[in-house]
Amino acid sequence: MEKQYIDITSYEGEGYKPVIDYMSWRVAILRYCEELEVQNLKTMQKHNESDEVFVLLGGNCTLFTGGSGDVINHMDGIAMEPMKLYNVKRGVWHTHTLDKEATVLIVENRDTSDLNSPTLKLDTEQIAKISEIFTNHNIF
Numbered sequence: 001m002e003k004q005y006i007d008i009t010s011y012e013g014e015g016y017k018p019v020i021d022y023m024s025w026r027v028a029i030l031r032y033c034e035e036l037e038v039q040n041l042k043t044m045q046k047h048n049e050s051d052e053v054f055v056l057l058g059g060n061c062t063l064f065t066g067g068s069g070d071v072i073n074h075m076d077g078i079a080m081e082p083m084k085l086y087n088v089k090r091g092v093w094h095t096h097t098l099d100k101e102a103t104v105l106i107v108e109n110r111d112t113s114d115l116n117s118p119t120l121k122l123d124t125e126q127i128a129k130i131s132e133i134f135t136n137h138n139i140f
Contacts (some may be wrong), residue, residue, distance in 0.1 A: 021110050030054075030061075030104040036097050038062070038134045041127065044072055044093040045119045045133075050109035053114045056080040059102030062137065064130055066093030072120055077133035093120065097134065 011017045015033040016027050035039060043060060044066045061080045066072035068091045080086055088094050098104065122130070 006094070016106075024110055026106075026108050026110040028106040028108070029108055030096070030098065030102075032059075032098045032100045032102055037094075038097040038131060041095055041097060041122065041130055043119045043121055045117050045128045046091055046093045047108070047112055047117045048062040048091060049090075049116045051090050051114060052094075052112070053085070053107040054080065054086040054088065055094070055105040055107075056082045056086075057105055058082065059098040059104045060065065061096055061104050061135055063088070063096045064094060068092050068124070071104075072122065072126060075126060075133065076127040076135060079137050094117065112116075 004017070007020070009019045011019055011029040011031065015032055015036075016030050018030060020027040028036045041064075044064070046068070054061075062077050063080055063086055064075065064077040065088065066076075067074035068089075072093045096104070
């Protein structure tokens with residue numbers, strides 16, 4: 001039997017899906033899902049033990065950040081450009097919105113989980129700020 005030297009993986013579903021785990025790292029795919037539509041964003045997450053890299057492969061994605069520390073304190077957003085690497089630093093609150101054609105490649109530590117990645121609920125003012133940032137960037 002011939003040894004296989006290349007694993008080929010893809011993901012066409014909705015939402016987040018890890019596709020390759022190896023030693024200490026993970027590659028995942030993020031695709032459109034209804035909960036990530038800008039009007040449905042209700043939380044931000046941060047990773048306490050690692051950075052997280054995002055690469056837009058197609059479609060449109062806006063990456064929002066909320067500063068660092070124990071609370072979300074500084075809202076900002078950027079319309080991602082295809083094939084550029086966006087490295088969200090360890091401890092930075094973040095979320096994103098994608099259009100229906102979007103595919104985002106994610107590289108992160110393999111052990112990234114809810115245990116080391118707290119989530120905070122956005123308040124009404126923060127939700128309004130995300131909507132304003134999204135609208136002002138003329139995104140999608």
